[in-house]
Amino acid sequence: MTAESEERLGNFFGRNIPDVNVIRSCVHCGFCLPSCPTYRLTKRERSSPRGRIWLMNQVSIGNLELLDPIFEEEMSLCLNCRACEAVCPSGVKYGEILEASRAQIEEHRETPVAEKAARGLAFNVLFSDMKRFRVASHALKLYQRSGVQSAVRKTKLLNVIGLGESEQMLPELSDRFTVPHGETIAALGEKRGHVALFTGCIMSTAYAGVHESTIRVLTRNGFDVTLTADQGCCGALHVHAGEPDGGRKLARANIEAFEKAGFDAIIVNAAGCGAALKEYGHLLKDDPSYADRATAFSSTVRDVVEFLGDAGLSATPGPLNWTVTYQEPCHLAHAQRVTKQPRALITAIPELTLIEMPESSLCCGSAGIYNLIQPDMSSALLTRKLDNALSTGAEAIVSANPGCMLQLAAGLRARGDRRPVIHLIELLDRAYAAAESAAEPESAAAD
Amino acid sequence: MAQPAVVAQLEAALGRDSVLSNPSELTVYEYDGSDEALAGSHRPDVVVLPQTAQQVQQVVKIARAMGMPVTARGGGTGLAGGAIAVQGGILVALTKMDRILEINTRDRYALVEPGLINLDLSQTTSRDGYFFAPDPSSQRACTIGGNVANNSGGPHCLKYGVTVNHILGLEVVLPDGELLWVGGPSPDVPGVDLTGILVGSEGTLGIVTKAMVRLTRSPEATDVLLAAFPSIEAASSAVSAIIAAGVLPTALEMMDALTITAVESAYHAGYPRDAAAVLLIEIDGLLEVVAENTRLISVICEQQEATEVRVASTQEERDLLWLGRKAALGAMGRLAPNYYLQDTVVPRTKLPVTLQRVEEISKDYKLPVANVFHAGDGNLHPLILFDRHKPGDIERVLHAGTEMIHWCIEVGGAVSGEHGIGLEKKDFLPLVFTTEDLAAMAGLKLSFDPLQLFNPEKVFPSGFSCGEVSALRQQALAARLGIDFV
Ligand SMILES: Cc1cc2nc3c(=O)[nH]c(=O)nc-3n(C[C@H](O)[C@H](O)[C@H](O)COP(=O)(O)OP(=O)(O)OC[C@H]3O[C@@H](n4cnc5c(N)ncnc54)[C@H](O)[C@@H]3O)c2cc1C
Ligand code: SF4
Ligand code: SF4
Numbered sequence: 001m002t003a004e005s006e007e008r009l010g011n012f013f014g015r016n017i018p019d020v021n022v023i024r025s026c027v028h029c030g031f032c033l034p035s036c037p038t039y040r041l042t043k044r045e046r047s048s049p050r051g052r053i054w055l056m057n058q059v060s061i062g063n064l065e066l067l068d069p070i071f072e073e074e075m076s077l078c079l080n081c082r083a084c085e086a087v088c089p090s091g092v093k094y095g096e097i098l099e100a101s102r103a104q105i106e107e108h109r110e111t112p113v114a115e116k117a118a119r120g121l122a123f124n125v126l127f128s129d130m131k132r133f134r135v136a137s138h139a140l141k142l143y144q145r146s147g148v149q150s151a152v153r154k155t156k157l158l159n160v161i162g163l164g165e166s167e168q169m170l171p172e173l174s175d176r177f178t179v180p181h182g183e184t185i186a187a188l189g190e191k192r193g194h195v196a197l198f199t200g201c202i203m204s205t206a207y208a209g210v211h212e213s214t215i216r217v218l219t220r221n222g223f224d225v226t227l228t229a230d231q232g233c234c235g236a237l238h239v240h241a242g243e244p245d246g247g248r249k250l251a252r253a254n255i256e257a258f259e260k261a262g263f264d265a266i267i268v269n270a271a272g273c274g275a276a277l278k279e280y281g282h283l284l285k286d287d288p289s290y291a292d293r294a295t296a297f298s299s300t301v302r303d304v305v306e307f308l309g310d311a312g313l314s315a316t317p318g319p320l321n322w323t324v325t326y327q328e329p330c331h332l333a334h335a336q337r338v339t340k341q342p343r344a345l346i347t348a349i350p351e352l353t354l355i356e357m358p359e360s361s362l363c364c365g366s367a368g369i370y371n372l373i374q375p376d377m378s379s380a381l382l383t384r385k386l387d388n389a390l391s392t393g394a395e396a397i398v399s400a401n402p403g404c405m406l407q408l409a410a411g412l413r414a415r416g417d418r419r420p421v422i423h424l425i426e427l428l429d430r431a432y433a434a435a436e437s438a439a440e441p442e443s444a445a446a447d
Numbered sequence: 448m449a450q451p452a453v454v455a456q457l458e459a460a461l462g463r464d465s466v467l468s469n470p471s472e473l474t475v476y477e478y479d480g481s482d483e484a485l486a487g488s489h490r491p492d493v494v495v496l497p498q499t500a501q502q503v504q505q506v507v508k509i510a511r512a513m514g515m516p517v518t519a520r521g522g523g524t525g526l527a528g529g530a531i532a533v534q535g536g537i538l539v540a541l542t543k544m545d546r547i548l549e550i551n552t553r554d555r556y557a558l559v560e561p562g563l564i565n566l567d568l569s570q571t572t573s574r575d576g577y578f579f580a581p582d583p584s585s586q587r588a589c590t591i592g593g594n595v596a597n598n599s600g601g602p603h604c605l606k607y608g609v610t611v612n613h614i615l616g617l618e619v620v621l622p623d624g625e626l627l628w629v630g631g632p633s634p635d636v637p638g639v640d641l642t643g644i645l646v647g648s649e650g651t652l653g654i655v656t657k658a659m660v661r662l663t664r665s666p667e668a669t670d671v672l673l674a675a676f677p678s679i680e681a682a683s684s685a686v687s688a689i690i691a692a693g694v695l696p697t698a699l700e701m702m703d704a705l706t707i708t709a710v711e712s713a714y715h716a717g718y719p720r721d722a723a724a725v726l727l728i729e730i731d732g733l734l735e736v737v738a739e740n741t742r743l744i745s746v747i748c749e750q751q752e753a754t755e756v757r758v759a760s761t762q763e764e765r766d767l768l769w770l771g772r773k774a775a776l777g778a779m780g781r782l783a784p785n786y787y788l789q790d791t792v793v794p795r796t797k798l799p800v801t802l803q804r805v806e807e808i809s810k811d812y813k814l815p816v817a818n819v820f821h822a823g824d825g826n827l828h829p830l831i832l833f834d835r836h837k838p839g840d841i842e843r844v845l846h847a848g849t850e851m852i853h854w855c856i857e858v859g860g861a862v863s864g865e866h867g868i869g870l871e872k873k874d875f876l877p878l879v880f881t882t883e884d885l886a887a888m889a890g891l892k893l894s895f896d897p898l899q900l901f902n903p904e905k906v907f908p909s910g911f912s913c914g915e916v917s918a919l920r921q922q923a924l925a926a927r928l929g930i931d932f933v
Contacts, residue, residue, distance in 0.1 A: 024784045024836075028478050029777040030524040030588040034564055043496065043542040043562070044467070045523065051475040058474055070471035087587075089713050090780025 010062035016103035016244055019096065023060055026053045026092045032084035037363040037381055038077055046074055049084035049094055056101055067109055075101050077377060079370055080240050081330035081363040082275075086337060095335065096282065102242030180227035185215050192222035192314065193264040195307070198254075200273045201233040207402050213429035214269045214304055220315045220432055221308065225267075230257040236276035239283065251280045252290055255297045265302045269425055271332035271401035277301040278336060303332060305400055305424055309341020317428060318435025319351035324427070325394035326354060327385065327408060328361040329401035342400060342424055349431045355392040359384070366407030382411045390417070397421045449492035449537075453513055457495055457537075460505040465543070467494040476538050479531055480524040480585070482785050482835070487870070489531050491518065491538035498543050500618060500626055500656035507654070508624040510537050516903045517622075519650040521562060521590030525597060526788055527869025529649050533904045539654060541592050547571060548657070554632050555662045556615055561592025561655045568660070577662035580607035583865070584773040592655045598647030600865035602698035602772065603729070605823035609865065611646040613661040619645060619653035622896040632659065644891070649867050650902040652895040666731035669697075670741045671765040674748040675722035675755040679703060679818075682724035683799040685751035686822045689728070690795065692747060694740045698729040699823030705782065706775050706819040706830075713778040716771030717764070719755060726822065727772050775819045776830070782817070783832035787844045789851050793860035795825040804854050805829045812847040814840075826865060827855070853878070868906045876907075 009017050032049040033039050039048035046055065055071050058064035064071055078098055085094045180199050195218065199211060218225050231254055235247030254277070258266055268274035281295035302310075326346060332338045339361075346354050365371060365381030386408070389397050396419055397412075399405050409421045449468055457466045467473060470490070477488035492515070497503045510517045516536030523530050532538045544560040547568065551557070552575050559568060565586040569578040582601035583589055589599070595617065600609040607613075616630030630642040645652055676682040682701055689699065702710070702725050707718045718725055726748070730740045745756045759765040779786045793801045802818065805827075809816035820828040831847055833840040852862060852875055862868070862875045876885065889907055892899070 021784075025780045027482075027777060027780045027784075027786065028523075029480050030522055030585065031774065031777050033522065033588050034567075043540075043545070044472075045475040045540070046472045048475075050523075054475050054478065055471070064471060064474070068471050070469060089774035089777025091713060091778075092780070 010060040011066045012104050016100050018100035022093050022097050023057050027090050035083040035087050079363045079367040082334035086334040103244050106242035182229035184226040187222045187224045188219050194224040195265045195267045196226045196228045196263040198268045210423045213426045217428050222314050234273040234276045236272050255293050266300050267304050269304045271329035274303045275331040275335035305342045306338045309344050317349045317431030320431050321351045323353045323394050324396045324398045325357045325389050325392040327399045329404045330363050333361045357388045357392050359388050364404050364407050366403040386411050398424050400424045456509050461502050465496040481526050481528045489533050491532035492535045494538045496540050496543045503620045504624050516900050518902050519654045521593030522588045524585040524589045526866040529867050529869035558659050563591050576665045580663045581610045591658050595646050595655050596649050597867035602700050606697040614646050616659035618657035619655050621653050622901050649906050651906050668734045668737040669731040670737050671759040672728040673757045674726045674753045675719045676724045679724045679802050681752045685748050688747045696728050697731045700727040701822040703818040705817040709778040709781050710771040710775050712781050714771050716767045784834045787831040789829045790866040791827050791855040793825050793855050793858050797858040808847050808850050812843045
């Protein structure tokens with residue numbers, strides 16, 4: 001592409017223009033339609049991947065305005081769940097052109113002042129600095145404990161970290177935060193390698209317990225685990241919301257934090273973050289001093305489930321007499337194509353029964369901050385997901401991503417259903433605990 | 448854009464959510480699975496998403512009163528431009544009518560709505576040990592209504608036959624807005640075989656609102672065999688030898704080197720990248736019979752110089768091999784931005800010469816051609832790869848395609864194997880049919896649809912419809928509306 005065409009492609013103009021070759025690589029075969037959650041619910045072509053790509057194509061040839069309300073609406077209604085990408089025979093890099101289209105819209109639309117302020121607070125203040133994020137989350141926790149719920153609901157902070165305005169959405173925030181200081185927790189038994197743990201923002205505040213489980217399970221399986229200092233948020237929310245510059249800043253900081261040590265792998269236990277970290281190579285492809293480093297960084301990133309599944313468990317888990325079902329996080333199944341390992345790990349637990357739910361890879365409607373932007377579609381998808389999950393009669397829902405877990409837990413709470421939603425790594429941790437203490441299954445099941 | 452009055456009437460009949468009239472949302476109904484550079488893209492004036500047969504009837508009655516064309520659309524995966532609203536008008540998207548109404552395993556049928564996705568039906572009935580046999584490669588996205596309209600086939604049709612062999616009855620909305628049931632659960636309904644006429648009519652005679660389809664018992668055992676060959680000729684002779692030996696595989700598919708490259712980069716399905724051609728062969732039936740036939744076919748392939756014969760041992764391996772085959776067309780996007788698929792049939796014995804001819808044409812026009820096809824029944828799918836943004840490519844593609852079709856007809860073949868005539872193939876019909884044949888077809892069309900409002904310009908060759916047929920249509924329209932055309 002020439003420099004000139006980089007500045008304008010039909011009605012796309014300025015920075016972050018979607019790659020015209022990616023748009024054109026869609027041969028409109030329609031294979032992706034049935035996998036798309038928004039299409040399944042609406043059965044409207046415009047809300048399908050093929051329809052959205054066609055709309056992008058129309059903008060790119062100047063037939064449709066960039067700020068056409070239908071285009072804006074569809075770019076927003078898309079969950080960026082990437083189910084379409086996983087099934088596309090033509091290899092259309094959908095996530096890439098969606099994120100570029102969103103960035104284009106963000107760059108050119110008139111953002112209402114209040115929204116601008118909220119976005120600024122969220123993307124420039126909160127997520128860009130882990131200390132600030134922890135303080136905010138801490139404040140939130142105090143509010144929650146002290147019962148000042150209305151104050152909580154008024155803070156946009158809640159919205160921003162994906163917890164929603166309804167009280168139902170409030171998760172039980174963990175008592176502890178994970179603050180990485182560069183410490184290393186040594187492997188138990190024979191050492192098989194040395195990995196770093198990516199702690200992230202939401203995981204390290206709302207779900208610090210999952211980090212503790214991850215560390216225990218990894219060390220038990222022979223891996224030294226380092227909590228690398230100076231790491232921050234992965235930037236996924238920025239990139240998905242059309243704020244790639246904020247995402248790039250965070251990416252550079254993370255690369256610097258991790259690149260020197262030479263770990264066997266950088267382990268992530270939040271599928272959304274993992275997908276984003278694996279795409280740093282693409283995010284920074286135009287930054288000469290970071291492009292290669294980003295690619296090298298991305299190539300060492302592994303989801304903890306993927307990593308353990310591939311490496312195999314060296315320690316045998318104890319029995320859990322439990323029936324569970326597995327909800328596939330989109331960013332694990334579709335964006336990272338990790339589908340076999342989670343099942344292998346779950347079924348490695350003796351006495352545990354895995355019952356597959358229908359449509360296990362259909363998005364639950366959480367999708368980052370989607371549940372705030374598109375509440376109707378989000379709740380319709382959540383209802384469908386819970387109906388599917390509960391139809392299995394499982395005693396717990398296992399997942400592997402904080403966004404999904406928050407969404408599912410909130411949905412269950414709203415139904416008055418007390419079944420737990422747990423991270424796959426917590427499940428394994430419990431199985432190891434069971435092996436150690438020969439605890440009764442009942443105590444394992446109580447959340 | 449449609450007149451506000453029409454939109455208002457449609458909204459009154461279907462509800463606001465089911466009527467789309469904003470130009471930005473109509474643009475996504477300009478295409479189907481065919482290449483827009485060749486089939487052309489046309490925007491409907493309004494799109495409706497009915498939920499009942501009665502709503503379809505109301506839509507047709509409104510269209511008729513306004514003299515607006517009506518085009519049905521299912522999954523929009525058709526490869527002949529069949530679902531494109533060439534004259535604008537009302538596009539009836541049947542995607543919301545996607546329920547399975549009844550599964551009757553005792554009488555082996557299912558009653559379904561037309562927007563149901565093909566694979567969803569088989570997945571549902573597989574729990575009871577049944578499946579819907581027609582399995583177009585697009586089965587995860589195409590609809591039963593589209594299958595009926597195009598009389599679609601698929602890899603397994605070698606043994607089980609095409610869609611028409613699996614349709615017991617249909618409910619259709621006719622061009623006059625009336626609802627008609629044809630056929631029924633018992634196979635031989637006396638009288639004219641209307642079901643047979645409607646299947647394959649590509650939405651030009653009626654809109655299917657329910658289909659009663661035959662369910663087939665899942666076989667006891669299934670083997671999938673992959674054989675790699677050093678040349679296309681060797682693979683072709685293996686095909687002939689297998690058929691000559693009297694074993695009827697369920698599916699017998701060929702893919703050439705270019706296709707293998709595309710598929711492997713998409714799925715890593717395990718096709719040998721160094722083979723000139725592979726055969727994907729499926730055998731099903733009783734356990735012992737399958738084992739015996741698999742052994743026999745392996746031997747035949749080896750005799751025909753196969754460099755590798757592999758029997759997929761797990762369900763996962765079988766699924767992956769089939770996924771590679773079924774997504775082959777879509778995977779062409781990895782080789783070139785556009786492809787033009789020729790869907791033609793030649794007698795099986797003419798396969799080797801035809802493939803040679805295809806290769807010559809590819810060289811003559813300097814256009815790469817990938818071959819992936821139903822070798823067992825001689826249904827070729829040469830895919831001409833091109834880039835429509837390159838000047839001159841489209842013209843060369845059209846010429847190359849025409850030459851291929853002419854060749855196939857010369858050796859005794861047909862213009863369409865399974866993808867339908869639609870927009871794309873209709874001008875080739877005079878090559879195979881006499882003027883009398885075509886007149887009979889036009890007569891049939893007019894007796895169903897005197898106003899020529901249902902999927903206009905499709906199937907019937909334009910020379911014909913532009914001449915006599917459209918004159919007749921004008922007369923009929925004039926009579927109805929009480930006006931004169933000059
Ligand atoms: C990758 C790929 C692979 C394919 N492989 C095969 C294959 O192996 N075999 C094969 O035969 N085809 C194949 N096709 C072609 C296509 O998928 C089939 O023709 C399919 O049956 C079309 O179904 P659809 O629901 O997408 O119909 P559409 O494309 O929406 O419509 C096709 C035609 O049917 C009419 N129609 C649709 N619904 C109705 C209805 N309810 N009532 C009346 N008319 C209706 C339309 O007007 C149009 O003329 C393939 C296509 C693709 C993209
Ligand atoms: S599967 Fe891929 S090529 Fe086919 S329509 Fe969807 S995005 Fe386009
Ligand atoms: S990312 Fe998900 S919601 Fe968006 S088009 Fe693809 S499948 Fe649909």
